[in-house]
Amino acid sequence: MPLPLSAIPASPHENEPANAAKESAETLALLARRRSSKLMQLAEPAPSSKELDALINLAGRVPDHGKLGPWRFVVIEGEARERAGAALEQVIRNDEGVDDARRDFVRNWFKRAPACVMVVSSPRPSPKVPEWEQQLSAGAVCFNLLISAHALGYGGCWLTEWPTFDERARAALGLATEERIAGFVYLGTANMGASERVRADVSSRVSRY
Ligand SMILES: Cc1cc2nc3c(=O)[nH]c(=O)nc-3n(C[C@H](O)[C@H](O)[C@H](O)COP(=O)(O)O)c2cc1C
Incomplete structure (x- = not known):
C-alpha cells in the first residue's frame, strides 16, 4: 500500500530553515536495498x-547550479499513453523493415506500464553553468523521481530506449531541438519483488588522491 500523500511534508519556502542533514535509518535502508x-x-x-504531482515536486529538489531548473516533466498517464504512442508510431510507420507487429508494439509503447514521466533536459543559455552540469542535474531528477516513488510505495524504472536517440521521436513528443530526453521514468505498482542484480564492484572504482 502506498503511503498517504500526507506523509510528504511541505517543502520549505526560500530562506526558511531546511534540514541539510537529518539522520534517517529508513532512507539508508531504502538506498541500501532499493531496486528498479x-x-x-x-x-x-x-x-x-x-x-504524480507530489513525486514530481520532490524530484525537482535536486542540486541545480545557477538555479536554472534546466529540465521539465511531461506526464504520460491514462489515455495520453495512447496519444503519445500513436505519435511514436507515426514516426516509424514507413521506415524500412517495419511491419504491422512493430507498428502495434510502438503504438502501445507507453501502455507497457501504468504511467510514465518523461524527464526532459532543457538547458538554458548561461555564461556560468556549462551544459554538462545542466544535463547532470536532469539525470539527478530522474533518480530523485525514482527514489521518491519507491519511498511512497510504487515501483518504477528509468529507461531511455530508442525514442531518446531518434530526433524525429523527440520532435513528435514535443521536444525542442536543443532539448534531450534524460529518461522515461515508468511507474506503477510492483507486482513482484525484484531480486538483486549484479552490481559494479564499487571498491575497485575508488581511489584516494
Ligand atoms: C540513463 C539510463 C538509461 C537507461 N536506459 C535503459 C534502457 O533503455 N533499457 C534498459 O533495459 N535499461 C536501461 N537502463 C537501466 C535500467 O534503469 C535498469 O533497470 C537499472 O539499471 C536497474 O538497476 P537498479 O535496480 O539498481 O535500479 C537505463 C539506466 C539509466 C541510468
Missing part, C-alpha cells in the same frame, strides 16, 4: 495524478 522493477512487473494502479 522491470516494465512487466509494473502493474496497476499507477500513482494518481495528485501523487
